[in-house]
Amino acid sequence: MTRTVVVGAGQLGPVRREDSRDSVVERLIVLVEEGASQGCQLVVFPELALTSFFPRWAIEDPRELDAWFETEMPGPATKALFDVAAERGVGFCLGYAELTPDGHRYNSQILVERDGSVVGIFRKVHLPGHEEIEPWRPFQHLERRYFEPGPDGFGVWRSFGGVVGMMICNDRRWPETYRVMGLQGAELILCGYNTPRHYPPDPSQDPLQGFHNALVMQSGAYQNGTWVVGVAKGGTEEGVEMLAESCIIAPSGQIVAAAATAGDELVVASCDLDRCAHYKETLFDFERYRMIEHYGLITSRRGAIAPDPPEETS
């Protein structure tokens, strides 16, 4: 049995505030069709793919906020995507804002098999940004106001012939994200993101956004012996330049395919899941080499605590 999954990273250019779900779903379907014609079993879309990245706006009216969320998946607008994908035998992974029947709001990502069945839903754990509206910013990043952190952590699912995990945007910057999935045997980690090139709290990071994006996904892939698929929104969306730079990373940490544009683009790579064993069974044989007796602070201490400074001598 082959363990190769042909994956397409379905990058999106900007989505305008006034764009309808239907118009975005049409774009997603174009990418699914392109994936089908290139032999993809799986097409991965960005975080919050169905709309503009609305946490950049201060939204005070609860009904206006609700309008950015999906209450069912598939719903009226996304059913066409589910139908075409199942018809073409292409699985997909889609980021969206989820409003649950009992009123919880998550930044979510759904994984759908080639036959249209839902494999699982991941809800973003590491919410970046801020809770309160901060007028000094050129644009807001109110994820911590509009979403709750995902309560389920980082699971994995047997699908596409391997062990598949998911993470969303800022989750990828934290090594714990990959490690928790690596400890469950993850071979393919799917990540949608919306990363502005400008980071208002520290603009010295702006020119490094692309470097940091690759660095965290490449090291997470290598250190856990897993494929990683990072899928962006790109271009200037409602005045904010988005990172783009979608890419597919091998268990060696090498980028094997990358976007050449900042717009709608399908980046395809053939991912041999058996390559994971090169790392999982040698240098990163966790059972043999991990030293958990010395990792205690990672789970017992949330914030950093430096040792006391030396006493002043008078």
Place this chain on the structure above:
Amino acid sequence: MTRTVVVGAGQLGPVRREDSRDSVVERLIVLVEEGASQGCQLVVFPELALTSFFPRWAIEDPRELDAWFETEMPGPATKALFDVAAERGVGFCLGYAELTPDGHRYNSQILVERDGSVVGIFRKVHLPGHEEIEPWRPFQHLERRYFEPGPDGFGVWRSFGGVVGMMICNDRRWPETYRVMGLQGAELILCGYNTPRHYPPDPSQDPLQGFHNALVMQSGAYQNGTWVVGVAKGGTEEGVEMLAESCIIAPSGQIVAAAATAGDELVVASCDLDRCAHYKETLFDFERYRMIEHYGLITSRRGAIAPDPPEETS
């Protein structure tokens, strides 16, 4: 008060099996003198810097093995290094094989302040390689035979005006290493290494050794907002090509200084410890953003356990 530390990465070329400690210490002193003339407050040397990398040999005679270890620090051969460094006001970090009075053997690294006082000793936690002699290998990697893992884990020390941590060689490949020190406020992590370019268990990794070396240290620096100093042995040592590629990495993850040779070479960078705050107080404000409730597997599970495969349908 300035918080800038001028650091020299004191890379070494090959050390032959028959080279005396004295001859190596002479080379270390040359690097300390060079550091002093370039304004270094700290010079960092490689792992097991005083001898050839002896775990590559099967050593059956206990007395022959003992001869590779130091029983005191400073000892007869290293006293000259301590003396010159203190005289010049240069601190240093030195890797050596440690045999304790009660008979424990560690792969250790000592940190010495500018006045010659010992700041602390770190003992390597993640021992790579194998316990038994494996004749199929072109050279052995018997660290797991000759050393015990360091019992103290990853501490940090207030010194050189900041919070300094240490790690050795293979420790740098594990994100937990940096994170445990990051949770103690580390601002400068010192790492000596001896990395052969050839990895017998999986030679497909050989052409990637330099990439992997940089990748793990750059991501560890960035994800914890700390400087990292990686110091190698280089060149062909007793028939084995060693990686070299010593470098100094900023809290941004950028390599700011790197070796240009595979021989004895001092790589100098001015490390402003206040740059760490750019990351520690924004994107990687641990107290604000870490989600320890979802990291449990990292400390509770040593090896990877994948979910059960789907049942065969008959």
